[in-house]
Amino acid sequence: MASVTYLDALRLALFEEMERDERVFIIGEDVAAHGGAFGLTRGLLERFGERRVIDTPISESAVIGAAVGAALMGMRPVVEVQYFDFVSCAFDQLVNCAAKMRYRSGLGVPMVVRGPCGAGVHAGPFHSQTPEGSLLNVPGLKIVAPATPTDAKGLLLAAIRDPDPVLVLEHKLLYRSLREEVPEGDQIVPIGKARLARRGKDITIVTYGAMLHVALEAAAVVAAQDGIELEIVDLRTLLPLDEPAILASVARTGKALVLHEATRTGGPGAEIAALIAERAFEHLDGPVVRVTAPDTPVPLSPPLEEYFLPNAERTVEAVRALHAY
Numbered sequence: 001m002a003s004v005t006y007l008d009a010l011r012l013a014l015f016e017e018m019e020r021d022e023r024v025f026i027i028g029e030d031v032a033a034h035g036g037a038f039g040l041t042r043g044l045l046e047r048f049g050e051r052r053v054i055d056t057p058i059s060e061s062a063v064i065g066a067a068v069g070a071a072l073m074g075m076r077p078v079v080e081v082q083y084f085d086f087v088s089c090a091f092d093q094l095v096n097c098a099a100k101m102r103y104r105s106g107l108g109v110p111m112v113v114r115g116p117c118g119a120g121v122h123a124g125p126f127h128s129q130t131p132e133g134s135l136l137n138v139p140g141l142k143i144v145a146p147a148t149p150t151d152a153k154g155l156l157l158a159a160i161r162d163p164d165p166v167l168v169l170e171h172k173l174l175y176r177s178l179r180e181e182v183p184e185g186d187q188i189v190p191i192g193k194a195r196l197a198r199r200g201k202d203i204t205i206v207t208y209g210a211m212l213h214v215a216l217e218a219a220a221v222v223a224a225q226d227g228i229e230l231e232i233v234d235l236r237t238l239l240p241l242d243e244p245a246i247l248a249s250v251a252r253t254g255k256a257l258v259l260h261e262a263t264r265t266g267g268p269g270a271e272i273a274a275l276i277a278e279r280a281f282e283h284l285d286g287p288v289v290r291v292t293a294p295d296t297p298v299p300l301s302p303p304l305e306e307y308f309l310p311n312a313e314r315t316v317e318a319v320r321a322l323h324a325y
Helices: 006-020 044-048 060-072 084-098 101-105 149-161 211-226 243-253 268-279 302-308 312-323
Strands: 002-005 024-028 053-055 076-080 112-117 142-144 166-171 179-182 195-198 203-207 230-234 237-239 256-263 289-293
Touching (some): 002 006, 006 024, 006 179, 024 060, 084 112, 149 179, 203 312, 243 256, 243 268, 289 312
Parallel strands (some): 203 256
């Protein structure tokens, strides 16, 4: 095993899959000569050439539309969206073409749309969004949000090999802030399977992506100061949800808190809370609590952005209130 960053783990997955399967190619803005906005595709052009690492104009609709066509013709395109905020420019291609193709024609669209999302780097409202709330209700899509380098590599491998369109949400704060030993070779993380990131007996926290690390920080605080033991479910996949993992954890602890960076209304927490209320009500000893970003665009001002983002302090307050309920 090699110790690599989150960003390097994603690059490693791309190298390995392009070596393994000649149908895999990379397409997007500045992915070739420049190596990607964050340097993630650096080295791919030199190794695989311009027919498999393709720079495009600034048109997300055209790029994703071209990838849909290539996938239907037997290729395995991996689209890099320079910032995931701009997947909205390709909503028609993604939602009305890629996601619905199997339902309309019986044909799968084996393509990946991946790229950076999330706030915390003072990039303002157009380069900091977490878009999952807008896409969770689209049948035909799969959405993954890895929180660790190992899961970043394993989920990207699984996404490239999947027979249907998969979105890979990579939180930009994690790119170079995390490093761990990542298994070499064909270590796939299955889509649709959550991971128990921490065992506990008092409250379940359901989370994913960068917020996993906020949850772990909060868990350490309340364990040391209050004797509260949190159980943390790292979803890894948002669509489809690993419902059995969520419900099993809530059955063990009796209380649930959902933590995510996406804005509150219509966010993943609403769906997870509804799931728990419908199917684990008899286990609950308190309300399902959400800790989320507020319903505003991401502020450019660093102090306002810091206030906007869920953090360990806010999570600790919510945990203490729920534990006392």
